[in-house]
Amino acid sequence: MNKKIAIVGAGVGGLHLGLYLRQHDVDVTIYTDREPEEYAGLRLLNTVTHHAITVAREKELGVNHWCDETYGYPGQTYYFGGEKPLHFRGDLGSPSRAVDYRIYLPQLMNDFLERGGKIQYKDIQAADLAGLAKSVDLVVVCVGKGTLRDVFARNEKLSPHSAPQRIICAGIYTGIADEEHRNVTLSNSPGNGEIIDLPTVTFQGAGHALLTLNIPGGDTEEWAHLNYDENPRRFLDAMLKKLEKYHPTISARIDPAKFDLANGSRDLLQGGVIPVVREGYIGLGDDKFAIALGDAHATVDPLMGQGANMASYSAFVLGEEIVKQSVIDERFCQIVDDKRRDRVECATHWTNLFLKPPRQETMQAVAQMSENRDMCDEFTKAFNRPEEQWNRFATGARTQRWINSWMN
Amino acid sequence: MNKKIAIVGAGVGGLHLGLYLRQHDVDVTIYTDREPEEYAGLRLLNTVTHHAITVAREKELGVNHWCDETYGYPGQTYYFGGEKPLHFRGDLGSPSRAVDYRIYLPQLMNDFLERGGKIQYKDIQAADLAGLAKSVDLVVVCVGKGTLRDVFARNEKLSPHSAPQRIICAGIYTGIADEEHRNVTLSNSPGNGEIIDLPTVTFQGAGHALLTLNIPGGDTEEWAHLNYDENPRRFLDAMLKKLEKYHPTISARIDPAKFDLANGSRDLLQGGVIPVVREGYIGLGDDKFAIALGDAHATVDPLMGQGANMASYSAFVLGEEIVKQSVIDERFCQIVDDKRRDRVECATHWTNLFLKPPRQETMQAVAQMSENRDMCDEFTKAFNRPEEQWNRFATGARTQRWINSWMN
Numbered sequence: 001m002n003k004k005i006a007i008v009g010a011g012v013g014g015l016h017l018g019l020y021l022r023q024h025d026v027d028v029t030i031y032t033d034r035e036p037e038e039y040a041g042l043r044l045l046n047t048v049t050h051h052a053i054t055v056a057r058e059k060e061l062g063v064n065h066w067c068d069e070t071y072g073y074p075g076q077t078y079y080f081g082g083e084k085p086l087h088f089r090g091d092l093g094s095p096s097r098a099v100d101y102r103i104y105l106p107q108l109m110n111d112f113l114e115r116g117g118k119i120q121y122k123d124i125q126a127a128d129l130a131g132l133a134k135s136v137d138l139v140v141v142c143v144g145k146g147t148l149r150d151v152f153a154r155n156e157k158l159s160p161h162s163a164p165q166r167i168i169c170a171g172i173y174t175g176i177a178d179e180e181h182r183n184v185t186l187s188n189s190p191g192n193g194e195i196i197d198l199p200t201v202t203f204q205g206a207g208h209a210l211l212t213l214n215i216p217g218g219d220t221e222e223w224a225h226l227n228y229d230e231n232p233r234r235f236l237d238a239m240l241k242k243l244e245k246y247h248p249t250i251s252a253r254i255d256p257a258k259f260d261l262a263n264g265s266r267d268l269l270q271g272g273v274i275p276v277v278r279e280g281y282i283g284l285g286d287d288k289f290a291i292a293l294g295d296a297h298a299t300v301d302p303l304m305g306q307g308a309n310m311a312s313y314s315a316f317v318l319g320e321e322i323v324k325q326s327v328i329d330e331r332f333c334q335i336v337d338d339k340r341r342d343r344v345e346c347a348t349h350w351t352n353l354f355l356k357p358p359r360q361e362t363m364q365a366v367a368q369m370s371e372n373r374d375m376c377d378e379f380t381k382a383f384n385r386p387e388e389q390w391n392r393f394a395t396g397a398r399t400q401r402w403i404n405s406w407m408n
Numbered sequence: 409m410n411k412k413i414a415i416v417g418a419g420v421g422g423l424h425l426g427l428y429l430r431q432h433d434v435d436v437t438i439y440t441d442r443e444p445e446e447y448a449g450l451r452l453l454n455t456v457t458h459h460a461i462t463v464a465r466e467k468e469l470g471v472n473h474w475c476d477e478t479y480g481y482p483g484q485t486y487y488f489g490g491e492k493p494l495h496f497r498g499d500l501g502s503p504s505r506a507v508d509y510r511i512y513l514p515q516l517m518n519d520f521l522e523r524g525g526k527i528q529y530k531d532i533q534a535a536d537l538a539g540l541a542k543s544v545d546l547v548v549v550c551v552g553k554g555t556l557r558d559v560f561a562r563n564e565k566l567s568p569h570s571a572p573q574r575i576i577c578a579g580i581y582t583g584i585a586d587e588e589h590r591n592v593t594l595s596n597s598p599g600n601g602e603i604i605d606l607p608t609v610t611f612q613g614a615g616h617a618l619l620t621l622n623i624p625g626g627d628t629e630e631w632a633h634l635n636y637d638e639n640p641r642r643f644l645d646a647m648l649k650k651l652e653k654y655h656p657t658i659s660a661r662i663d664p665a666k667f668d669l670a671n672g673s674r675d676l677l678q679g680g681v682i683p684v685v686r687e688g689y690i691g692l693g694d695d696k697f698a699i700a701l702g703d704a705h706a707t708v709d710p711l712m713g714q715g716a717n718m719a720s721y722s723a724f725v726l727g728e729e730i731v732k733q734s735v736i737d738e739r740f741c742q743i744v745d746d747k748r749r750d751r752v753e754c755a756t757h758w759t760n761l762f763l764k765p766p767r768q769e770t771m772q773a774v775a776q777m778s779e780n781r782d783m784c785d786e787f788t789k790a791f792n793r794p795e796e797q798w799n800r801f802a803t804g805a806r807t808q809r810w811i812n813s814w815m816n
Contacts, residue, residue: 327799
């Protein structure tokens with residue numbers, strides 16, 4: 001069977017799938033409305049980390065252009081504010097790595113083109129999918145925005161939220177020194193939210209993204225509403241002041257004189273994400289189907305850094321089945337859904353849980369990790385495997401059992 | 409963790425799970441209302457085959473008391489009536505084997521007891537489950553009858569039928585000669601239904617069960633309603649007459665003078681099964697759960713010989729997770745459900761499909777198998793792996809593709 005696959009969307013899920021299929025000589029076309037050359041001029045798209053499990057897939061695809069030793073970060077440093085602040089770290093085992101997607105995505109598009117992948121520059125809408133399906137064996141939708149967002153029904157059972165749980169203000173900044181271990185920092189201010197200080201490959205080389213995740217109504221939500229262009233100084237001063245107050249370990253590494261967005265407001269993104277899981281596929285008539293991948297399937301808050309990792313994982317699950325199975329139909333879609341289910345649902349559950357005020361057992365685990373490096377390493381490595389993490393946090397009783405297992 | 413498991417029901421699912429758990433030194437109690445000694449006096453319970461994949465589990469458990477070479481059957485002989493009858497056979501690869509469950513179940517109960525398993529002779533009702541749960545880590549329900557039947561909600565999507573699709577008349581008979589290859593015979597009479605002539609270990613040694621599956625309103629339904637005890641001769645004559653008319657390859661092996669139920673009406677079972685899939689688990693309060701296994705989870709028509717094989721498979725999936733996982737809670741139940749889902753659902757879909765009038769493609773596949781032994785072997789071996797079979801029959805297009813793959 002000479003299969004023909006259409007991928008709508010050129011995000012990490014679509015590109016990893018496209019590259020995987022080209023490695024297996026499948027005829028694949030990506031539909032996107034953006035040419036590689038446009039990316040450099042865009043506003044910041046997001047701030048995304050790839051954990052080692054995803055970097056390993058990039059190596060398998062031959063697209064790991066960013067050397068682990070130079071650009072990867074080896075661990076995670078945690079800061080939990082409160083009456084008795086906790087400050088500790090854990091190893092990731094193998095480095096994670098973040099690249100500004102305005103660099104990453106066009107690079108992988110060019111890799112895809114070089115390997116015989118086809119890209120059509122078209123704005124595909126929901127109404128176009130059935131027509132697209134006629135000439136291919138499968139349509140894969142990797143866009144969770146616009147009319148395509150509503151193609152796949154919301155799975156209510158797995159989607160407890162109808163509004164963003166964090167108001168995001170993310171940027172690429174200058175004037176931030178590396179954490180002493182070159183780690184990412186996850187800084188938590190109870191009642192206000194979290195900041196991820198993410199070592200990132202930027203247009204200026206190795207740099208820093210600050211992803212601030214602000215609880216609606218909290219004292220740092222204003223960051224997401226301040227207009228940088230109207231008054232850059234006011235924006236930066238507001239950042240600096242409350243970073244010092246709520247996120248001291250990040251603030252301590254900032255040189256106020258050099259602290260600024262690296263490229264003005266083009267390096268700033270303000271908004272929010274509604275976490276949602278959608279049905280995995282839909283019939284397009286005539287026994288053709290569209291499968292949802294990445295954000296089109298499950299959108300998570302960026303808190304746990306799971307979005308790209310889920311998308312890449314699902315891309316490989318889908319790619320493997322496309323190569324292996326001889327028929328692409330509803331049974332095929334069910335097989336794919338079954339195989340990716342546990343990881344996608346666990347990443348979702350885990351992220352959603354940590355968006356809520358912490359359970360007593362979670363705080364107890366955090367306190368114990370702050371004193372037990374091996375335990376913290378176990379937790380930190382499991383950012384690669386959300387289903388393992390969920391085995392520790394699905395219930396307070398599970399967390400208690402995990403705590404107890406480290407108490408002897 | 410020293411786990412403690414309660415199993416309600418001593419069918420094949422409960423016993424295979426109990427024996428598996430004893431092999432791994434888990435504290436396990438089976439609750440049943442029947443002592444091993446009672447089975448010999450019971451009316452025929454069912455007629456059940458264990459395909460090689462299940463026999464392999466019995467070997468792993470050390471309870472395969474019925475030597476393959478003596479009691480197993482090597483293949484399946486098919487007869488499809490109609491204007492141009494088809495008569496052909498396929499190999500199972502490794503032998504399947506059927507034992508009268510009035511022999512099989514008490515033997516495995518005694519094996520279980522010998523290995524430190526506990527059996528409590530109690531009639532457990534739905535209302536007793538929560539109480540039972542208090543002293544154990546998990547309750548496994550393997551009974552699909554009485555009040556326990558309704559503990560697990562019917563999964564409507566997977567349960568298209570609300571009435572039996574075949575009216576069953578099953579018995580252990582004398583006077584039937586072995587098929588020339590010692591095969592099971594699956595004989596199909598369009599509009600009337602199917603007969604499975606099953607080589608079976610009986611109280612009299614190697615013998616034959618006739619499982620007749622009669623379409624409601626068809627010409628053989630009367631078998632299921634005739635009262636043997638009232639008039640044995642009338643019952644047997646009605647069988648003989650219509651066997652000759654509709655199932656000639658079975659009829660040809662019957663010596664009318666010797667044809668009778670082996671032990672009178674104790675060897676006869678008349679009734680019907682409503683195919684149903686139920687939810688896999690339910691909370692019993694206090695973070696305790698009951699998992700459905702075997703018939704309590706999914707009841708299939710006996711047409712494809714999948715009931716015991718599904719139950720044994722699910723018992724091993726559950727047993728492995730009980731041994732492997734450190735916590736038994738809802739997440740545990742979901743993991744088990746995920747792992748057994750594909751096989752259970754595919755066995756259900758495949759059996760339900762073959763209860764319906766055949767698709768054109770299915771008949772074409774049958775015709776081609778009648779002329780292509782290798783293709784028929786492939787089909788026959790897949791009675792061990794219903795998910796593979798379903799990959800061939802999920803849609804007419806899939807069957808057509810399978811046919812085409814054998815046409816070169």
